Amino acid sequence: MPILMSNTETIPGKTIVEFYGVVSGNTVRAKHVGRDIMAGFKNLVGGELAAYTELLSDSRKEAVARMLEQAESMNANAVVNVRFATSSVAQGAAELFAYGTAVRVQ
Amino acid sequence: MEALTQLGITLMVLTVTYLVGSAIERRHFDSLRKREARLRAFPTVTFERLPEGWQVADSGLAMGSTVVSLDYFKRFLAGLRGILGGRVRSYEPLLDRARREALLRMTEGAVADGYDAIVNVRLETSRLASSRGRGKGTAGVEMLAFGTAVKLVRQP
Numbered sequence: 001m002p003i004l005m006s007n008t009e010t011i012p013g014k015t016i017v018e019f020y021g022v023v024s025g026n027t028v029r030a031k032h033v034g035r036d037i038m039a040g041f042k043n044l045v046g047g048e049l050a051a052y053t054e055l056l057s058d059s060r061k062e063a064v065a066r067m068l069e070q071a072e073s074m075n076a077n078a079v080v081n082v083r084f085a086t087s088s089v090a091q092g093a094a095e096l097f098a099y100g101t102a103v104r105v106q
Numbered sequence: 107m108e109a110l111t112q113l114g115i116t117l118m119v120l121t122v123t124y125l126v127g128s129a130i131e132r133r134h135f136d137s138l139r140k141r142e143a144r145l146r147a148f149p150t151v152t153f154e155r156l157p158e159g160w161q162v163a164d165s166g167l168a169m170g171s172t173v174v175s176l177d178y179f180k181r182f183l184a185g186l187r188g189i190l191g192g193r194v195r196s197y198e199p200l201l202d203r204a205r206r207e208a209l210l211r212m213t214e215g216a217v218a219d220g221y222d223a224i225v226n227v228r229l230e231t232s233r234l235a236s237s238r239g240r241g242k243g244t245a246g247v248e249m250l251a252f253g254t255a256v257k258l259v260r261q262p
């Protein structure tokens with residue numbers, strides 16, 4: 001049974017029976033040189049930098065997966081009120097962070 | 107002479123990036139308008155509570171994101187604006203485009219997964235630092251849209 005997720009305070013159509021507290025997952029990623037050079041060219045003409053879009057969405061998935069792992073270890077079956085944060089921690093590297101409240105729903 | 111060549115190259119780059127950048131922008135806006143028209147009937151709302159009478163069968167988190175950047179010419183214009191102050195017009199369409207693209211990707215993903223609506227839609231913007239120029243330049247802006255997608259119980 002996959003863990004349910006929502007960014008609302010409950011899982012729609014279900015009731016929360018137990019709270020387990022905050023769960024979170026993060027990952028810090030840097031882009032590799034080849035991609036960076038290509039994106040540098042793309043940066044001249046503007047538009048979407050597809051390599052970065054992909055990199056960030058993959059990283060975010062990773063952060064979410066870590067958050068879900070933590071929820072699972074607490075015996076939760078849902079994470080509610082999920083939030084995301086992105087911060088540039090160093091040159092060319094970004095931290096992707098996901099957090100929410102682990103709960104049991106019925 | 108050397109300074110003249112330098113100036114010539116800069117002007118050429120400005121012209122080329124202006125032409126290509128504008129073409130890319132125009133094409134993107136066309137595509138956004140078409141896709142938005144197609145998804146007009148799909149409810150995406152920013153409130154958290156479900157409207158009265160909606161019976162939810164299933165729910166999940168929907169997400170869409172994009173990273174965009176400005177062309178060299180418009181960055182140059184924005185730089186000039188930074189000296190004069192005032193409204194930076196060249197950045198406005200860029201952020202608008204990115205936001206609409208992120209929302210569309212979120213919605214298209216939810217439609218593909220068979221959801222009927224998205225509630226509590228939130229938007230986030232973050233700037234990516236460049237690995238060159240000591241992180242001062244920007245490599246682009248990331249726009250993230252997310253919300254809770256719901257499947258509704260069909261009335262018999």
